[in-house]
Amino acid sequence: MNGYFNVDEISQIQRDEMYSKIVLFVFSVLLLPVITMAAEINMQVIIYPPLAYEVDGELQGVAPEVVREIQAMVGDTNPIQVAPWLRAYEQTKNKPKQALFAIVRIPEREELFKWVGPIFGEGDYFFKHKGSPIIVNTLDDARKVKRIGVRKDGYTHQALLAKGFTNLDVGPTYDSSYKKLADKRVDLVLMGERTYYYMVKEAGVDPAGFERTNYQFNHSAAWLAFSRDVPDELITQWQTALDTLKANGKYEEIMARNFNAD
Structure with a gap:
């Protein structure tokens, strides 16, 4: 090689450079809607220990930790904000560029x-006040009690309504239902067998005062929810990242770190 290019070689190099620039431009344009959408999504988390909780003002728990790991993988920099249940639920349902965890x-x-997930799953049981004579071996047994505490538009509220339950005591928060059960103002509360300890304790109620009944109502799974306008490409990105976390052991580390009742 003599250190010089002939005209044909220069033309080929220019054509290659131009082709590379065109490919990069088209690729960038195709990704632009996803990147722009990701940068603007309002990401909200609901306090639900150990899936999400605060320690000295710092947001911790399975949901925010999983989300941050995914964000690092997909290049998302949206802050995660704590939000009250009803507001976050209605916004994610009705407004654009929203997300709700979990x-x-x-x-x-x-x-x-x-949907992206699941990030967590557990069996759901009816819990009663410890020492209560109520027996729940079937769904019909639960229908016979006077009051079952539920959070307005929460999972248990919607699921029991779908089963035709009419004996529901509807409150603004799960905490209010736990306190009512502790005070014997409701007969049952439907709770997860793994999360109830943390939720009840967070509400300032002694979990030892509650007793699980025998009937498993459902096996529920918590997911990351996005408003319907979020592009499918972004949902696929997030799902792939979550699957990777589960495959490489990071997800199990997060679970072990947060599910420690001691």
Whole structure:
């Protein structure tokens, strides 16, 4: 090689450079809607220990930790903000560019959101006040009690309504239901067998005062929910990242770190 290019070689190099620039430009344009959307999404988390909780003002738990790991993988820099349940639920359902972490995926909600997950699952049982004579071996047994505490538009509220329950005591928060059960103002509360300890304790109620009944109502799973306008490409990105976390052991580390009742 003599250190010089002839005209044909220069033309080929220029054509290659131009082709590379065109490919890069087209690729960037195709990704632009996803990147722009990701940069603007309002990401909200609901306090639901150990899935999400605060320690000295710092947001911790399975949901925010999983989300941050995914964000690092997909290049998302949106802040995660704590939000009250009803506001976050209504915004994600009705407004564009919204996300809600984490929410139980049930048929009644299927078409309201786009989903990434699951990030957690557990069996759901009716709990009673410890020492209560109430026996719940079937769903009909639960129908016979006077009051079952539920959070307005929460998973248990919607799921029990779908089963035709009319004996529901509807409150603004799960905490209010736990306190009512502790005070014997409701007969039952439907709770997860793994999360109830943390939720009840967070509400300032002694978990030892509650007793699980025998009937498993459901096996529920918590998912990351996005408003319907979020592009499918972004949902696929997030799902692939979550699957990777589960495959490489990061997800199990997060679970072990947060599910420690001691």
